[in-house]
Amino acid sequence: MTDDRRKERVPSRPEAVFFDLYETLITEFEDGRRRSKRAYDYDGLLGLSAETFKAEWGARQARRMNGTFRDYPDVLRDILAARGLAVDEGAVRLLHESRLEEKRIPFAPIRADVLELLTRLRARGIKLGLISNCTREEVDAWDGSELSPHFDDRIFSFEAGCSKPDEAIYRLACFRMDVRPEACVFVGDGGSRELEGADRAGMRAFHAHWYNTYIESAYPKLASPLELLHYLN
Template sequence: MTIQAVFFDLFETLITEFENGRRVSRRSYDYRTLLGIANEDFKAEWALRSDKRMNGHFASFREVVSDILDAKGLPVDEEALESLYQSRIQEKVLPFQRIQPDIVAMLEQLRGRGIRIGLISNCTEEEVTAWRHSSLAGYFDDCVFSFEVKCSKPDAGIYRLACERLEVKPEDCAFVGDGGSNELDGADRAGMRVFHAFWYNTYIQSEYLKLGSPKELLLHL
């Protein structure tokens, strides 16, 4: 099978938020002081809204936090909310400033082979504000962000949409990801050839071919 396009996951595949097992960002948030809600309660509510954050049900970071506060019967402090929003943007900028050379080399070689490159990312608006200014963006023919298309991995629809936008068939494509959000199974169900990016995140297991480094992908296409 000739691969015409390769689609990548973003976080923990092309960029990573961790170094030596710890988050690069050392930011911590005192939600009780800022919003009047205990940290553990806020994190639990945030996690409960994960799917709706990714699939665009909530239009913005503000809507998510407002919904959490409303559920707890708490008022919205606009100044505190804006402070949290800006802090989260800065936190999510950091991985884009630490792109590894072997990732860039892999993308350059794919381009050199005439293979189209796409992105399929489960994300929210504030997580990818740095994307278009990053050194990665220029290598991609198209990017599908879940919050924009109102569909998220592992729904087969997001993979089919990505293929349609690049005018390729799923069976002529490969998907590369670390396995979060059951994305590998989703890509497989959509008909793509699946590779497990095993160079950053190594705790998720799967039945798919594991790649220990970005350059290994090139050996299997």
């Protein structure tokens, strides 16, 4: 789709704005480094090198996102079984607790202009939705976060059984909030080709470029959250 055709589809007052979560509303990084300073002893705890674990973890990406695996411990058990290794439930529990703690870190504090954007959109009567490719432990802190009260609904891929950029997840989000895709906006950092998926589903896509600046796209780039308002005025 050309830029001119995209511009024609900008709703001056959208029925809803949908957001990605990681690297859009929250970030795991600061000054180019992970805030968690994570380091897991996969070798000592599981009997796997970090390289081997990374390869096995990546091979399960789609199944992790669509809820095939119930939770993080299930993924670990599957990796160990595939490698013919015994499962040490104590090690699995320790790694799970560490990952839960790691994934809580990005939820506090929330960037002030992100919260301001959400407040101003709601003041205009615009519904707010979340569409996140995630696993259970990655959003364990969502309900207790500052973000949650601003949203009318949230779609987590592991619960939905589908993930971005599949059009089905965007259409599900619209159905649950009783809005039309063509009257909605999607904002995300562009990972998982989520912007293209939103576009195909009929939404107006904007590229959140304030955290992750490494992904390229043909969609309008927002250098800061509040820039979205300029497109909607």
